[in-house]
Amino acid sequence: xxVLTQSPGTLSLSLGEGATLSCRASQSVSSDYLxxxxxxxxxxxRLLVYGASSRAAGVPGRFSGSGxxxxxxxxxxxxEPEDFAVYYCQQYASSPYSFGQGTKLGIK
Amino acid sequence: xxxxxxxxxxxxxxxxxxxxxxxxxxxxxTNYYIHWVRQAPGQGFEWMGAINPYGGSTSHPQKFQGxxxxxxxxxxxxxxxxxxxxxxxxxxxxxxxxxxxxxxxxGSVSWFDxxxxxxxxxxxx
Numbered sequence: 001x002x003v004l005t006q007s008p009g010t011l012s013l014s015l016g017e018g019a020t021l022s023c024r025a026s027q028s029v030s031s032d033y034l035x036x037x038x039x040x041x042x043x044x045x046r047l048l049v050y051g052a053s054s055r056a057a058g059v060p061g062r063f064s065g066s067g068x069x070x071x072x073x074x075x076x077x078x079x080e081p082e083d084f085a086v087y088y089c090q091q092y093a094s095s096p097y098s099f100g101q102g103t104k105l106g107i108k
Numbered sequence: 109x110x111x112x113x114x115x116x117x118x119x120x121x122x123x124x125x126x127x128x129x130x131x132x133x134x135x136x137x138t139n140y141y142i143h144w145v146r147q148a149p150g151q152g153f154e155w156m157g158a159i160n161p162y163g164g165s166t167s168h169p170q171k172f173q174g175x176x177x178x179x180x181x182x183x184x185x186x187x188x189x190x191x192x193x194x195x196x197x198x199x200x201x202x203x204x205x206x207x208x209x210x211x212x213x214x215g216s217v218s219w220f221d222x223x224x225x226x227x228x229x230x231x232x233x
Contacts, residue, residue, distance in 0.1 A: 001169075035219035044203055044223035045153075056221065088153060092219055096169035097143070099153040 002027055002091050006100035012108040019076040021103045023089035028069045033093035036065055036074045039102075040085045048087075049074065076105075110134040112142075112204050112224035119230045125192040128227050130204030137185040138162040141207035141216050144178065144189045146200040147226075158207070158216055159187055167216065194231045201226040 003026040013019055023034070032052035037045035047056045049065035052072055062077045076083055084107050089100040115129040130142060144156040157168035159178040166178045177190040187204060205220035 033217065033219075044226055045220075047208075047219060047221040050208070050219040050221075090153070090219070092217055095167060095216070097155045099145075099155070101152045 001096055002029065002094060002098050004089055004091060004098055004100035006087075006089060006103050008103060009101070010104045010106065012106045013079055014108045015079055015081065017079050019079060019083075019105060021074040021076075021087050021105075023067075023072040023074070023100050025070045025072070025091060029072075029091045030093045032068050032072075033091060034065075034067075034072050035090045035092060036063075037088045037090065038083075038085045039088065045088065079105075081107075110206065110222055112206060112222060114202075114204060114224040114227045117228040117230070119232065120194050122195055122231060122233055124194050124231075125190055126194060126229055127188055127190040128202055128204075128229070130187045130189070130224050132185045132187070132206070135206075138182060139210045139212070141211060141218070142178075142180075142187045143205045143207060143220055144176075144202060145205060145220070145223075146202045148197075148200040151200075153203075156189070156191075156202075160211060160216070161185075161187065162211065191229075194229075196231050199229065199231045201228050203227075 005024045007022045034052045036049040039045045053065045064075045086102045086104045088102045113131045138161045143158040159166045161180045180187045203226045205223040207218035208221040209218035
């Protein structure tokens with residue numbers, strides 16, 4: 001089973017700043033089958049990135065994913081008010097499909 | 109548009125079972141896997157299993173073997189998830205989600221999009 005570890009657990013930043021969120025896998029994620037989701041309170045997750053670096057339809061260009069193997073990053077440039085949420089990574093390369101524990105992005 | 113609509117909140121006693129539904133619309137139901145994921149209060153996500161709506165085959169992580177049953181009704185484009193022997197640890201929001209790539213293209217290997225709105229299951233005596 002692939003275990004995903006996200007860091008930091010909590011990130012406090014100001015509007016307009018950039019954010020870097022990390023997701024590390026316990027073993028290599030084949031074919032970079034890694035996705036990122038955003039979740040706001042009381043809502044279902046929203047897909048941001050799949051295939052480690054492909055942005056989902058309708059996702060603003062300030063969101064970008066990168067990385068391969070065991071180390072992946074979600075970068076948000078120029079934070080907007082609606083970006084403050086919890087972010088999760090997920091690997092779908094091998095069953096059981098697993099998620100990271102999340103990074104909570106808060107306003108400083 | 110592609111949409112998954114889940115059934116309403118449930119309150120169950122320990123030891124009971126719960127059966128949740130997830131109705132799909134906006135696409136060919138039998139072409140895409142449906143997954144179930146749960147989120148305990150204040151916690152992350154846990155994948156519970158998936159069903160191929162075409163033939164009805166299912167897969168589950170070892171943790172849920174024997175306790176989770178996934179079925180589907182192709183006439184109503186609905187997937188059902190039944191969880192038995194409930195305990196307080198099963199209190200969570202349960203989501204269904206569609207595999208974004210068609211089964212013919214990727215099998216079960218796909219990211220999840222879209223997701224249903226979630227169903228809160230509370231287990232309490």
